C-alpha cells in the first residue's frame with residue numbers, strides 16, 4: 144500500500160481495522176509499534192511505522208453537537224466531508240476547511256493542515272478537546288480549558304502521542320459563501336497590494352506558476368460586507384487551479400452562493416482521483432515576509448514553472464499550538480504542487496528553501512522538504528517541551544517512527 148501521492152511505501156505491514164473502541168485498545172496495547180492511517184494524504188515519512196497500522200474508518204461515526212458549549216465532538220477518523228455535511232444539516236459550521244474535504248479530522252490536525260484566511264487559524268485551532276488511546280490501551284481525555292500546560296502541545300502531535308479517537312471542535316452557526324475568481328492579475332501587483340488582496344474576502348488563495356500573473360480565488364461570506372478587488376478580470380467560466388485541468392472537480396464558482404462546506408475547499412468532496420499525479424511542498428513564513436518571498440520566488444520562476452502544476456499562496460492566523468508552523472505568528476503559506484515524476488525535483492525544492500528559509504520558513508509536516516530534522520526543529524521554540532510531552536505520553540516510543548524520532552528523541556536535542 145502507498146500514500147495518495149504514491150511516493151511513500153506503507154509497506155507490507157498488517158493493517159488492522161478495529162470496529163470498536165475496545166478492539167482498538169487491545170490492538171494498541173498489544174503492539175510494539177503502531178501508527179494510524181488517516182486518508183494517507185501526507186507526502187512524508189510521518190506516515191510510516193516499523194510496526195503495524197490501524198485504520199479507524201470501521202469505528203462507529205458520530206457528530207455530537209453541544210449547542211451550549213458551541214462545540215461538536217466527532218469521531219476522529221471521520222473525514223471533514225462527512226463531519227461538515229452533518230454540521231451543516233444541523234445548522235452549524237466550522238470556521239475553515241482545507242483545499243479538499245476528503246481528509247480525516249485527526250490526520251489533518253496532527254499535521255497542522257490549514258485553509259486560507261486572515262482571520263482563520265489552521266484546522267487544529269478549532270480543537271478544544273481530544274480523546275486518545277495511550278500506549279497501554281487506556282483512554283485519556285484532554286481539554287483546552289483543563290490541561291492548561293499540555294493541551295497546546297497535544298493537538299499538532301505528528302501522530303506521536305497516541306491514537307486520537309474523538310475530537311471536540313469549535314463550531315458556529317452555518318453560513319454561505321460565494322466564490323469567484325479574478326484571472327490574470329499581475330503578480331507584482333498582488334505582492335505590492337498583499338494586504339488588500341487577502342483582506343478582500345473571508346478566504347483568499349492566489350494561484351501562480353511564478354511567472355507574470357496569478358489567479359485570485361475569493362471566497363466571500365454572504366453575511367459580511369462585500370469588499371471589491373480591482374485586480375485582474377473576473378472569470379466568466381468555472382476554473383481548476385491547475386491550468387488546463389478539469390474544472391468539474393472544483394467547488395462552484397462564478398459568485399453563486401452556497402453552504403460553507405461546498406465552497407471553502409477548492410475541490411468537491413469525493414471528486415479527486417484516488418491516486419495523485421502530484422507531489423507537494425509548503426512553507427509557512429511570517430506574514431510580513433510575504434513581499435520578500437514573492438520577489439525571491441519570482442526570481443526563480445523559470446526554474447519552477449516547468450515542474451509545477453501550480454503554486455498557491457494562502458494566509459493563516461497565528462495560534463498557540465507548539466508544533467503548528469503558524470505558532471505565535473500570523474503567517475503566509477507558500478504551497479507548491481509539483482508534477483510527479485519530475486527528475487531532480489529535490490534540488491528544485493532545495494532552491495526554494497534556500498530562498499525561503501532565511502525569511503523564516505517552517506515546512507508543512509506532511510509535505511516534501513530537504514531540510515534536516517535539526518534545522519526544522521530549530522524553528523520551534525517549544526520543541527523541547529514537545530519532546531518532554533512525548534516522553535511522558537509514550538516513553539517507549541510505541542507511536543514513534545524515523546520521521547518523529549529524528550526530530551523529537553533524546554538524540555535530536
Ligand SMILES: Cc1cc2nc3c(=O)[nH]c(=O)nc-3n(C[C@H](O)[C@H](O)[C@H](O)COP(=O)(O)OP(=O)(O)OC[C@H]3O[C@@H](n4cnc5c(N)ncnc54)[C@H](O)[C@@H]3O)c2cc1C
Pocket residue numbers: 147148178179180181182183184185186189190199219220241242243246247248249250251252253254255256257258301302303305306307308415419507509
Ligand atoms: C490533494 C491534497 C490536498 C491537500 N490540501 C491541503 C491543504 O489545503 N492544506 C494543508 O495544510 N494540507 C493539505 N494537504 C496535506 C494534508 O492535509 C495532510 O497530509 C493531512 O495530514 C492529511 O490527512 P490524512 O487524513 O490523509 O492523514 P494521514 O496522511 O493519513 O496521516 C497524517 C499523520 O496523522 C497521523 N494520524 C492520522 N490519524 C490519526 C489519529 N486518529 N490519531 C493519531 N494520529 C493520527 C498519521 O499517523 C500520520 O502521522 C493536502 C494533501 C493532498 C494530497
